[in-house]
Amino acid sequence: MSTSLSGPEPATQAPGREPVRSGLPRTSRDARNHAPITATGLIVKVVLLGLVAGIAIWAAFPLVEAGMWIGLAILAVTTAGLFYLYLTRRHIPAKYLVPGTLFLIAFQVFPVLYTASTAFTNFGDGHRGSKDDAIVAIQTSSVKQVPGSTEYALSIATKGDPTTGPLVFLVTDPKTGEVSAGDAGGLRKLDAAEVTVSPTGKVTAANGYTILNFGQASGRSPEITNLVVPTPGGALRSNGLSRAYEGKAVRAYDAGCDCVKDSETGKTWTADEATGSFVAADGERLAQGWKVNVGVQNFSRVLTDPDISGPFFGTLVWNFAFAIGSTGLTFLLGMAIALALHSPRMKGTNLYRVLLILPYAMPSFAMLLVWRDMFNSDFGLVNSLFGLHVDWFGEAWSARSAVLLVQLWLGYPYMFLVATGALQAIPRELTEATSVDGASPWQSFKSVTLPLLLVALSPLLIASFAYNFNNINAIWLTTEGGPFAPDNPTNGATDLLITYTYRLAFGAQGAEFGMAATVSIFIFAIVATVSAISFSRTRRQEDVYS
Amino acid sequence: MRIRTAGVVAVLGLALAASGCGSSDSDKPAAQESAKPAGATGKLVIWADDKRTAALKPFAEQFGKDNGVTVEVQAVSKDLQTNFVTASQQGSGPDVVVGAHDWIGNLVQNGAIDPVQLAAEQKSGFNETAIKAVTFNGQVYGVPYATENVALIRNTALAPEAPKTIEDLVAAGKKLKADKKASEILCLQSGQNGDAYHVYPLYTSGGGYLFGTTANGDYDPKDLGVGKPESIAAFQKIAKLGEKGEGALKRSITGENSIATFTSKKCAFLVSGPWAIADAKKANISYDISPVPGFAGGKEAQPFVGVQAFYVAAKGKNKALAQEFVTNYVTKPELAVALYQAEPRPPALTAAFDQVKGTDPDLAKFSEAGKNGQVLPAIPAMAAIWDPFGKAEAAIIGGADPAKTITAAGKTIAGQIK
Numbered sequence: 015m016s017t018s019l020s021g022p023e024p025a026t027q028a029p030g031r032e033p034v035r036s037g038l039p040r041t042s043r044d045a046r047n048h049a050p051i052t053a054t055g056l057i058v059k060v061v062l063l064g065l066v067a068g069i070a071i072w073a074a075f076p077l078v079e080a081g082m083w084i085g086l087a088i089l090a091v092t093t094a095g096l097f098y099l100y101l102t103r104r105h106i107p108a109k110y111l112v113p114g115t116l117f118l119i120a121f122q123v124f125p126v127l128y129t130a131s132t133a134f135t136n137f138g139d140g141h142r143g144s145k146d147d148a149i150v151a152i153q154t155s156s157v158k159q160v161p162g163s164t165e166y167a168l169s170i171a172t173k174g175d176p177t178t179g180p181l182v183f184l185v186t187d188p189k190t191g192e193v194s195a196g197d198a199g200g201l202r203k204l205d206a207a208e209v210t211v212s213p214t215g216k217v218t219a220a221n222g223y224t225i226l227n228f229g230q231a232s233g234r235s236p237e238i239t240n241l242v243v244p245t246p247g248g249a250l251r252s253n254g255l256s257r258a259y260e261g262k263a264v265r266a267y268d269a270g271c272d273c274v275k276d277s278e279t280g281k282t283w284t285a286d287e288a289t290g291s292f293v294a295a296d297g298e299r300l301a302q303g304w305k306v307n308v309g310v311q312n313f314s315r316v317l318t319d320p321d322i323s324g325p326f327f328g329t330l331v332w333n334f335a336f337a338i339g340s341t342g343l344t345f346l347l348g349m350a351i352a353l354a355l356h357s358p359r360m361k362g363t364n365l366y367r368v369l370l371i372l373p374y375a376m377p378s379f380a381m382l383l384v385w386r387d388m389f390n391s392d393f394g395l396v397n398s399l400f401g402l403h404v405d406w407f408g409e410a411w412s413a414r415s416a417v418l419l420v421q422l423w424l425g426y427p428y429m430f431l432v433a434t435g436a437l438q439a440i441p442r443e444l445t446e447a448t449s450v451d452g453a454s455p456w457q458s459f460k461s462v463t464l465p466l467l468l469v470a471l472s473p474l475l476i477a478s479f480a481y482n483f484n485n486i487n488a489i490w491l492t493t494e495g496g497p498f499a500p501d502n503p504t505n506g507a508t509d510l511l512i513t514y515t516y517r518l519a520f521g522a523q524g525a526e527f528g529m530a531a532t533v534s535i536f537i538f539a540i541v542a543t544v545s546a547i548s549f550s551r552t553r554r555q556e557d558v559y560s
Numbered sequence: 561m562r563i564r565t566a567g568v569v570a571v572l573g574l575a576l577a578a579s580g581c582g583s584s585d586s587d588k589p590a591a592q593e594s595a596k597p598a599g600a601t602g603k604l605v606i607w608a609d610d611k612r613t614a615a616l617k618p619f620a621e622q623f624g625k626d627n628g629v630t631v632e633v634q635a636v637s638k639d640l641q642t643n644f645v646t647a648s649q650q651g652s653g654p655d656v657v658v659g660a661h662d663w664i665g666n667l668v669q670n671g672a673i674d675p676v677q678l679a680a681e682q683k684s685g686f687n688e689t690a691i692k693a694v695t696f697n698g699q700v701y702g703v704p705y706a707t708e709n710v711a712l713i714r715n716t717a718l719a720p721e722a723p724k725t726i727e728d729l730v731a732a733g734k735k736l737k738a739d740k741k742a743s744e745i746l747c748l749q750s751g752q753n754g755d756a757y758h759v760y761p762l763y764t765s766g767g768g769y770l771f772g773t774t775a776n777g778d779y780d781p782k783d784l785g786v787g788k789p790e791s792i793a794a795f796q797k798i799a800k801l802g803e804k805g806e807g808a809l810k811r812s813i814t815g816e817n818s819i820a821t822f823t824s825k826k827c828a829f830l831v832s833g834p835w836a837i838a839d840a841k842k843a844n845i846s847y848d849i850s851p852v853p854g855f856a857g858g859k860e861a862q863p864f865v866g867v868q869a870f871y872v873a874a875k876g877k878n879k880a881l882a883q884e885f886v887t888n889y890v891t892k893p894e895l896a897v898a899l900y901q902a903e904p905r906p907p908a909l910t911a912a913f914d915q916v917k918g919t920d921p922d923l924a925k926f927s928e929a930g931k932n933g934q935v936l937p938a939i940p941a942m943a944a945i946w947d948p949f950g951k952a953e954a955a956i957i958g959g960a961d962p963a964k965t966i967t968a969a970g971k972t973i974a975g976q977i978k
Contacts, residue, residue, distance in 0.1 A: 140669040140940070142649050151671025151874060155699060165679050229628030232602025232881035239879045253677045254884030261677065301669035301697075301940065321975060392812035393821070407752045408811060408958060496752045496951070500960035501968035503951040517947065524666055524940055525642075 059100060066096055092116075126538075132531040136308045139524025141290050145304040149267045152274055152292070152302050156265035160248045163260035164188070167215035168252060170231040170238060171195075171223040179224070181234065181241055183250065184209070184217040185258050193217055196243035196250055216256060231255050274300065312532035322518060325505035330540075332414070333510045337483040340421040341475055347422060348429025349467065353459075356437045367434075374427035382491040385420045389492075407493050410507035417492055417508055421482070428478075436470040437463070472552040479548070480541050486512045511537050602629040604881050607644060608658035610637045612868075615902030616658070619895050623885060631885075641666065648672045648875045655876035656886060661693040661867040664701050665940040673871040675699040676883065682891050690908035693867040693935045698776065702869030703890045704908035705899055709863040709930030710758060710833045712852045715845055718742060718828035722850035726762065726861075729829055729853055730801065730808050736828055744827035745807060750957055751814035754950030758831055759798065759809075761861035764934070765854030766794025770945060771937055781941035781977050786949060787970015795952070795962040797855050804959035811954050834905045834926055849925035851932075865933035867908060906930075944976035 070093040077086045099108055135141075167186040172179035183196040184204070193209045194201045208221040219225060231238060232255065243250035248262035265276050273284040274292050283292035283300050291303035316322050351370060355363045373381070388395040389406040397404060406416045440463060448458040482488070489495055495506035495513045505514055511533070519530035604624070608616055613635035624631035634654065636643050641663045647653035649670070657673075667673045678700055683691055690704035712729075714722065718736055723729035733745030748762075749755050768791040772783030785791055801808040813821065822830035823843035830836060831852055840847050854861035870890045872882045889895065896912035906923045907913045917923050936942070952969035956962050 139645070139666055142645070142670050147671055151668075154674055154874065155668060155671075155697075157675065158699070159677055227628055228881070228884070229602050232604070232627075232629050232878055232884075235602065235878040235880040252880060252883075254887050255880055256884060256888060257677075257679070259677050259679075301665070302671050303669070321972075387814075387816060390812050390814070390817070392810065393817055394812075405811075405958075494753050496954075498753070498951045498955065500952070500955040500965035503948040503969055503972050524669070524943055 063097060063100060066093060129531045129534060132528055133312055133535055134307055134309060135305055135528045136290055136303075136311075136526075137305050137528045137531075138519075138526035140301060141303045141305050143304060145285070145290075148292075148300075148302045148304040149274070152265055152300060153263050153267065155302075156276075157251070157261045157263045160260045160262055163247060166250070166258040167217075168254075168256055168258040169217040170226045170234075170252075170255060171217070171220060172226060173223060176224055176226055176230045177233065181237055182223060183241065183243055183252065183258055184220055184223065184225070185250065186211055186215045186217060188215055191215075193220070195220075195223070198241065198243070200244050201250065228255055308528065312528050315529070316532055316536060321504060325502070325509075325514070326511075329505060329509050329511055329514050332508070333483060336414075336418070336421075336508075336510060337479050337485075339418050340425060340482040340485070340488075341478045343418065343422045344425035344429045344478070345433075345471075345475060347426040348431075349433040351426070351430050352433035352437055353463075356434065370430055371427050373423055374431070378424050379487065379491065381424060382420065382487060385423070386492045389416050408497050410497060413493050413497055413508050417488060420492060421485075421488055424488075425478075432471060432474055433467065436467050439470065440466050469552075473549070476545055476548045476552070480545055483510070483541050483544075484512045484537065485510070486516065489513045490516070511540075602878060602881055604629060604631045604656065604878055604885060605654040605876075606631065606633045606656040606658065606885075607636050607640060607654040608633060609640055610635045611903050612658055612899065615899045616895075619889075619898055623889055629881060644873075645670050645672050648873055651875055653873050653875055655873055655878045655882035657871050657873060658868065659871065661702060661704065661869050662936045662938045662942060664694065664696045664871075664938040665942065667871065668696060668701065669940055671874055673701055674874045674879070675701055676703055676872055676887055678703070678887060678891070682887070685891065685909055685911060687908045687910060687913070689865055689930075689933070689935060690867045692777075693865065693938070694869050696938055697778070702871045703886050704867045704869045705890060705896050706868045706903075706905040707865055707908050707927075707930065708833050708835075708868070708905045709865045709926065709933045710761065710831050710852060711849045711863070711926050711929035713822070713830045713832055713836060713840065713847050713849050715822070715825060715828045716848050717846050718825070722848065723829075723853050725853050725856040726765070726801065726808075727856045730806050733808060733828060734806070742826055742828050744810070744813065744821060746809070746829045746831070747813055747818040747822045747827040748809060748831040749813055749815045749818040750809060750811050750954055752811050752954055753947075754953035754955075754957075755815065756946050756949040756953065757864055759953050760934075761831070761852040761854070761863045762798055762801075763791070763794050765858045765861035766797040767859055768794035770949075771939070771941070779937040779939050779942075781939055784970060784974055784977070786945070786952075786973055787967050791966050791970070792963045795956050795966050797858070798953070799956050799959075799962050802957040802959060809957045811958055834922070835903070837904060837922055849922055849929065851929040860932055863930060863933045864936040865930050866936045868905065941977045944973050948972040948976075 070089055073089055074086060077083075077089065096112070099105055099112060164187055167188060169184040171182045171184050173182065174180060180197065184193060185196060185201075186193050191206075191211065193204045193206070193211065195204055196202075204220065209217050210219040212218045217225065226234075238252050238255070241252065245260055248260050250258050251261045253259050262277075264278050265274050267274050271282070271284065273282045275282050281294055283294045283298070285291075286293045287306060288308070289299075289303070290306035292300040354360065355366055360366075386407075387393075389397075391397060391403070391405045391408065394406070396402070396406065404412055407413045444462050444466075445458050448462055449455075453461070489508055489510050490513055493506070493508045495509035495517065497508075498506040504517065509517075515530060515533035515537070519526045519533065604620075606616065606620060613633050616633045620631040620633045623629075640657070640659055644653055644657050644659075645667065649672075653672070664673070683700075686704060687707060690707050691700065693707075694700055694702040694704050712722070718741055719732050721732070723732060730745055733742065736742040737745060749758050768788075769785035771779040771781060771785060774780045798809065799805060803810055818830065819832060819836045819839050821827050822832075822836070823839050823845055825845070837847075852861045852863055870886045872879060872886050876882050891909070893907075893909050893912035893915060896907040896909045897915055900907050900912065900916050904920065904923070906927050907916065913923070913927070917927075937945075948969040952965045955965050
């Protein structure tokens with residue numbers, strides 16, 4: 015036997031089954047600690063850990079800037095932990111498990127938790143930020159120019175250093191040419207002799223003041239925006255860097271009554287913490303709301319709203335039919351071609367294989383759009399090529415067959431590829447043995463090849479099913495869920511649950527992320543159940559054939 | 561063995577890179593750009609779509625040079641509005657954004673833009689409709705630079721006379737079809753799910769409306785016109801043009817093929833906007849532009865008028881500079897002319913319009929076609945209209961009962977308006 019391969023292990027072990035990681039935990043603790051340190055290994059380790067450190071530092075700055083100390087702590091602990099793990103010679107299993115675990119947390123656990131937490135909120139357009147954000151937005155958007163007030167020419171100035179000194183507005187009244195200096199304390203007139211005014215009315219120099227140029231001023235933009243010079247009629251505000259106007263915030267928030275008051279009409283809108291918006295007595299809501307926790311409201315809406323739950327069952331049935339149909343048809347066609355090309359009598363298999371892979375090599379995004387146009391009833395290639403007059407996307411069943419046909423074309427090369435691989439792993443002796451025993455090719459395929467193929471391909475079929483169950487592109491880029499019954503524009507004949515909910519969550523008055531998250535949890539539950547059942551069945555099947 | 565270790569370490573490296581990105585919350589490309597503080601020099605970040613970015617760049621750079629600030633124009637080629645709202649929520653948005661006026665309702669409810677204060681003489685320099693379009697809840701939220709609306713573009717070789725009514729148009733189109741000079745009567749895009757924007761002139765001519773108006777002229781979301789008897793009457797007229805009627809409106813004519821069908825001379829009439837002109841010129845079609853005709857004896861056909869505008873981001877880092885740029889620089893005709901040259905839509909600034917209309921007669925014709933148009937509603941409720949309205953249109957063109965279909969659409973829309 016091939017003793018040369020087996021190293022320190024007993025030579026009795028069958029070749030190919032010896033442990034490959036002879037330097038790893040198999041051997042004694044001593045042997046592990048004395049495993050040779052290779053130059054390549056060391057360089058790779060140094061480079062990668064250096065990269066880790068670099069990324070951590072790069073990520074730390076924005077965290078510090080935003081004051082996200084918890085995030086920073088997590089970053090520091092993770093980085094330190096990684097350094098410890100890969101610099102020590104212990105914890106060998108963790109060295110293998112940690113990268114995958116980090117992936118899992120970053121790309122699976124975190125998004126799932128975030129989605130789940132969003133499902134309990136009203137997060138969406140009009141309810142994106144905090145209550146404070148909404149109040150600021152309401153007040154700023156109500157600032158109106160005081161009717162009949164003057165538009166001043168503005169220069170930004172300071173009495174001290176251009177970058178830090180207190181800001182002063184130097185404003186020129188266009189009618190009188192009078193120059194005043196204004197800050198938070200109010201306006202006071204400046205002597206005409208002390209200032210130089212350009213023909214456009216802007217102050218270009220003033221005694222005791224440094225005039226900021228645009229570059230300097232724009233560096234202090236937030237301070238300029240926030241500087242409000244009180245005047246009898248309202249307040250002088252900057253509009254850009256060269257004009258000032260007398261404006262007044264018509265609406266203001268009053269913490270005492272937790273409401274927004276309009277000083278012109280006297281109307282008040284009281285905060286409603288249940289819906290995250292300011293509501294007036296007559297039911298009028300202010301557009302700017304905030305994000306609040308709405309409990310299980312989204313979940314109960316999915317279950318009880320007849321517009322949502324009504325077409326749910328029909329959509330679910332078609333959704334299963336679509337996913338099973340897409341997976342099953344592509345598998346059958348892919349496997350049939352793989353079998354044909356696997357036959358030893360077939361010539362030129364490589365050329366065929368290259369040609370068959372082509373649909374797989376093209377971007378499906380573009381291909382779906384091309385197929386959509388090919389199914390156009392008047393100008394499409396399909397109808398003109400076959401002389402048909404089928405309104406493909408206009409009738410329910412023709413639209414369903416059309417999307418399945420497109421799916422078949424897009425998906426069979428993948429099935430062909432994996433089936434070819436799996437076929438090559440099935441020893442020819444097995445099929446030869448059945449033919450010696452007098453089995454027909456069909457019997458041999460049915461009892462030997464197909465079960466062995468399925469053992470290898472079942473997980474892939476389940477994955478393909480789960481993917482197609484949520485294949486939003488295949489529907490959205492071709493039929494957009496249509497055709498729709500004339501009396502129901504919310505649910506079409508080819509709608510999957512995902513396209514249906516996409517329309518629900520984003521088709522109405524702005525995006526409703528909370529609602530979308532809720533429905534995706536429902537979809538997740540369905541797909542997870544189906545996958546779990548299929549996987550447990552596969553395992554039983556594997557037990558039989560292995 | 562050594563290779564295996566290297567592989568594992570490489571995977572680890574990737575994992576770390578990924579987790580590093582995840583925890584820094586800066587996976588948006590724009591986040592890095594504007595995360596840097598505006599600093600002593602001052603920096604202005606503008607977001608626009610691809611075409612406008614190219615036109616804006618030279619002017620933005622000039623503005624930067626003149627004023628000693630850095631101006632960056634970033635192209636956001638897809639979903640500009642959504643990206644802007646999301647980014648501004650995270651504090652990584654731009655200072656100025658360029659987009660359509662019907663975004664205003666959504667941008668305001670998300671607190672993403674601030675009103676702009678235009679002086680009276682600045683306001684009077686603009687086309688009146690354009691200022692009306694950017695006014696929302698009594699405040700001006702953007703500085704308009706171009707208007708757009710659909711018109712009837714006809715191939716003068718096939719149809720020398722501009723039709724006065726839709727009936728004339730159908731008769732002319734049918735004759736061309738019978739003579740085998742064209743294969744379609746009219747290219748008005750619908751597709752399987754309809755197109756509310758393009759069918760709107762016919763809808764108004766039939767007497768339909770979307771929203772009533774309040775006392776101060778704003779659209780009123782509580783007065784929904786879809787599903788009302790007027791809208792049913794309008795769609796009964798539209799149904800007569802559909803596949804089971806005259807065959808002038810067809811679901812097979814989509815946004816992708818309508819202009820191409822016109823330029824390949826398969827139909828003599830196209831309902832489209834200024835964006836179709838470049839293709840018509842390229843195909844050497846002799847064309848003319850006239851208002852979309854209405855039904856004989858019906859009301860006037862009113863297209864939607866849309867306006868492209870500059871907005872000041874509420875959460876921008878450099879609001880003072882952004883206001884300066886938008887109110888004092890965008891209001892100059894030079895920029896409007898440059899943007900017109902990048903894409904020929906009629907400038908909203910009267911001075912700029914007068915400057916270019918001499919060299920481009922099409923502009924005046926489009927402007928004429930949009931003269932009686934209706935400003936595309938900017939209220940958030942409008943978002944609920946598009947999809948159900950379009951689908952009802954498609955179903956009716958395909959032969960569904962107008963009364964039943966449009967009533968259902970009205971119910972759906974009313975259910976979605978909060």
